[in-house]
Amino acid sequence: MSPSKLPQTADIPVVDISPFIGGGQLDTRQRVAQQLAELGRVNGCLGISGHGLSPALLEEAFRVTKQLFDLPYEKKMKAPHPNGPVPHRGYSGTGRENPAKKTALEATEDAQKDEYSKIVDFKESYEIGSDENAVHYNIWLPDDVLPGFRRATTKLFWELYKTAQALLDALIMSIDLTEQEAERVRALHTGHENQVRLLHYPPVPNAAPGSSRLGAHTDWSLFTLLFQDANGGLEFLDRGTDTFIPATPKDGVLYMNIGDMFQRISNGFYPSTLHRVVASQGTTAARYSIPYFVVPEPDGIVQPQPSRVAIDGKQLYEPVTFGGYSTKMLETILVHGA
Numbered sequence: 001m002s003p004s005k006l007p008q009t010a011d012i013p014v015v016d017i018s019p020f021i022g023g024g025q026l027d028t029r030q031r032v033a034q035q036l037a038e039l040g041r042v043n044g045c046l047g048i049s050g051h052g053l054s055p056a057l058l059e060e061a062f063r064v065t066k067q068l069f070d071l072p073y074e075k076k077m078k079a080p081h082p083n084g085p086v087p088h089r090g091y092s093g094t095g096r097e098n099p100a101k102k103t104a105l106e107a108t109e110d111a112q113k114d115e116y117s118k119i120v121d122f123k124e125s126y127e128i129g130s131d132e133n134a135v136h137y138n139i140w141l142p143d144d145v146l147p148g149f150r151r152a153t154t155k156l157f158w159e160l161y162k163t164a165q166a167l168l169d170a171l172i173m174s175i176d177l178t179e180q181e182a183e184r185v186r187a188l189h190t191g192h193e194n195q196v197r198l199l200h201y202p203p204v205p206n207a208a209p210g211s212s213r214l215g216a217h218t219d220w221s222l223f224t225l226l227f228q229d230a231n232g233g234l235e236f237l238d239r240g241t242d243t244f245i246p247a248t249p250k251d252g253v254l255y256m257n258i259g260d261m262f263q264r265i266s267n268g269f270y271p272s273t274l275h276r277v278v279a280s281q282g283t284t285a286a287r288y289s290i291p292y293f294v295v296p297e298p299d300g301i302v303q304p305q306p307s308r309v310a311i312d313g314k315q316l317y318e319p320v321t322f323g324g325y326s327t328k329m330l331e332t333i334l335v336h337g338a
């Protein structure tokens, strides 16, 4: 019998990582790591439950995000993203950034290059990092413009850091790195390079089915944690069927996608996940989301770990520094002078 041509309705599997949050026994942590590897290795994306972030923290995060974007444009522009890649912080209005240009750059076929270079996003964003990062330094709104915003988002940033460290441990275990390799990968991740981004996608009247809100791209992070409101719209590429599958909003579940850096470190064990945001048919409501990017030190060497290369018999990626890689990517996706 020939294989069915009907589209598959795959769902994104969910893994409970609580043993890594709560200091679980080795055997329970190993079971979780094995699930991450088995369920995440094809598409590089998973739902994550047991992540340790309280509903109150996330509610507060979405509340201040909405307050921020509800401000008049002139107020938001009191913390403007600079007209260049560094620091990648502060407020960017609609039309300032097109991540699909990165996909166009990486595409091997002309038709794909064309398709992705034409996609324009319709979103506004605000980037926040560690106050100890001297290169990508924060660009805060004056406190009287939105009292409490800085305090709430700084708290969110460091709570997300705890979850990210637990997931990093789990991912390291899932690809069986040696202790020395694991230490090297951990040492690249102090948390001070990580970035939380608040996003608002304005409503789309008369949306055509599947019309784009954010063009398909991979992240250049190690991995990304993603929170979205109940409106949904985020989709990940299912490599088995070559179709995008929705990351359906679920209570207590965040979505995780592997980025270019962990694809490299794992020598392709995990793929960097292509993802996008689409509008549903009809009038599509405003959408808010909060990605958190876990990224390495700018000068540290990111390369396939020797034990993975030994298993695969081939090193698939050249070493890079994150600083060089990300500056090139930011120059590609930022629309300067807009």
Ligand SMILES: O=C(O)CCC(=O)C(=O)O
Pocket: 099, 197, 199, 214, 219, 226, 228, 234, 275, 276, 277, 289, 290, 291
């Ligand atoms: O808004 C979303 O759900 C996705 C955001 C995203 O992919 C990004 O900012 O890189």
Ligand SMILES: [Fe+2]
Pocket: 217, 218, 219, 275
């Ligand atoms: Fe992304």
